[in-house]
Amino acid sequence: MEYNIAVVKGDGIGPEIVSEAMLVLDKVGEKFGHKFHFQEVLAGGCSIDKNGIPLTDETIEICKNADSVLLGAVGGPKWDDVPSAKRPEKALLGLRAALGLFVNLRPAQMHKALADACPIKPEIIGDGFDILVCRELTGDVYFGKHYRRESDKGWGETGADDMNYSVYEVERIGRRAFEMAMKRNKKVCSVDKANVLETSRVWRETMHRIKDEYPEVEYTDMYVDNCAMQLVRNPGQFDVIVTGNLFGDILSDEASMITGSIGMLPSASMNESGKGMYEPIHGSAPDIAGKGIANPIATILSCAMMLRYSFGLKDEADAIETAVENVLNAGHRTADIAAKGEKVLSTSEMGALIREQL
Numbered sequence: 019m020e021y022n023i024a025v026v027k028g029d030g031i032g033p034e035i036v037s038e039a040m041l042v043l044d045k046v047g048e049k050f051g052h053k054f055h056f057q058e059v060l061a062g063g064c065s066i067d068k069n070g071i072p073l074t075d076e077t078i079e080i081c082k083n084a085d086s087v088l089l090g091a092v093g094g095p096k097w098d099d100v101p102s103a104k105r106p107e108k109a110l111l112g113l114r115a116a117l118g119l120f121v122n123l124r125p126a127q128m129h130k131a132l133a134d135a136c137p138i139k140p141e142i143i144g145d146g147f148d149i150l151v152c153r154e155l156t157g158d159v160y161f162g163k164h165y166r167r168e169s170d171k172g173w174g175e176t177g178a179d180d181m182n183y184s185v186y187e188v189e190r191i192g193r194r195a196f197e198m199a200m201k202r203n204k205k206v207c208s209v210d211k212a213n214v215l216e217t218s219r220v221w222r223e224t225m226h227r228i229k230d231e232y233p234e235v236e237y238t239d240m241y242v243d244n245c246a247m248q249l250v251r252n253p254g255q256f257d258v259i260v261t262g263n264l265f266g267d268i269l270s271d272e273a274s275m276i277t278g279s280i281g282m283l284p285s286a287s288m289n290e291s292g293k294g295m296y297e298p299i300h301g302s303a304p305d306i307a308g309k310g311i312a313n314p315i316a317t318i319l320s321c322a323m324m325l326r327y328s329f330g331l332k333d334e335a336d337a338i339e340t341a342v343e344n345v346l347n348a349g350h351r352t353a354d355i356a357a358k359g360e361k362v363l364s365t366s367e368m369g370a371l372i373r374e375q376l
């Protein structure tokens with residue numbers, strides 16, 4: 019098969035890590051008999067430099083027409099003084115909106131070989147852990163009306179942000195989470211704040227209705243404050259966590275830090291037709307950009323998610339994940355995951371070892 023992938027290398031370490039990931043896809047194509055066609059487009063700071071805006075209609079069109087989008091990272095101190103409406107991050111929000119990406123999947127998996135980086139005690143982590151956070155991406159307080167008004171208590175200027183969730187939006191993300199759970203360990207924890215928020219009461223009622231469509235899946239609810247605590251107290255109890263945009267933003271960062279290594283974690287954002295944007299969870303790492311030392315694994319694992327979720331290529335995705343696992347088990351490390359005194363590989367050396375494994 020042939021696949022068209024729009025590639026947004028972006029800023030900072032983006033070009034370094036994405037280049038390695040593209041070579042890995044080429045290798046997978048060679049091995050399994052597929053052809054991946056890449057079309058590179060600008061978004062973020064590099065687009066501001068060239069076009070004056072972070073996201074052009076041309077980039078949007080190419081991303082919409084592609085089978086999938088691979089993204090590095092956008093932003094950096096160079097564009098800190100750009101007015102907020104034109105900042106590099108606007109490119110991400112613009113692409114999410116244009117592609118209708120309503121679910122953000124963030125697996126947080128601890129690789130046994132990197133157990134030392136985990137900030138939680140071994141007796142709590144046990145055999146390691148493997149969580150998938152399904153965060154709703156296009157609703158909630160982020161997309162409500164943001165405004166200011168005069169306080170009705172006489173306390174002066176007051177900021178206000180409207181929080182909304184419709185039954186439709188909750189059903190859409192909820193079903194996606196249950197489908198993911200069916201492919202994993204058949205366990206869903208829905209996280210809300212239904213003791214306080216009306217949006218959460220709609221969320222919980224809707225989840226309770228659709229859970230009956232998936233009788234094989236073990237379902238629980240949890241308040242968000244308890245979930246934040248449980249993730250640290252006993253992370254092994256979770257498999258799929260499904261939650262709204264705001265809680266998901268925070269909990270997915272918390273879950274990922276349990277693994278201790280930001281350079282390792284992939285993500286996928288998908289729309290209703292299964293098309294997705296795949297990117298590492300980390301940013302453009304301006305402090306190490308251009309040095310050739312960034313860890314490319316998060317981006318390479320994002321490609322595995324692309325193969326699995328957008329293209330249905332399970333064996334190919336497994337092959338990438340196994341290659342990464344083998345390289346780590348053999349003790350190969352980039353600087354961010356190396357212990358003191360361990361030999362440190364460059365971005366391209368790590369990429370080459372993963373391709374060799376493939």
Ligand code: NAI
Nearest residue numbers: 091092093094280281300301302303304305306312313354
């Ligand atoms: P960051 O994730 O870029 O960096 C945080 C720390 O982790 C830095 O010390 C960095 O060197 C390290 N790090 C990140 N990725 C790494 C990798 N692959 N290998 C080795 N070390 C790695 O977050 P920060 O510093 O808060 O943001 C920097 C810029 O990136 C900002 O302009 C921010 O807005 C942007 N950003 C973009 C995102 C995106 O494009 N999706 C997401 C998060 C931040």
Ligand code: MG
Nearest residue numbers: 266267268271
């Ligand atoms: Mg965040």
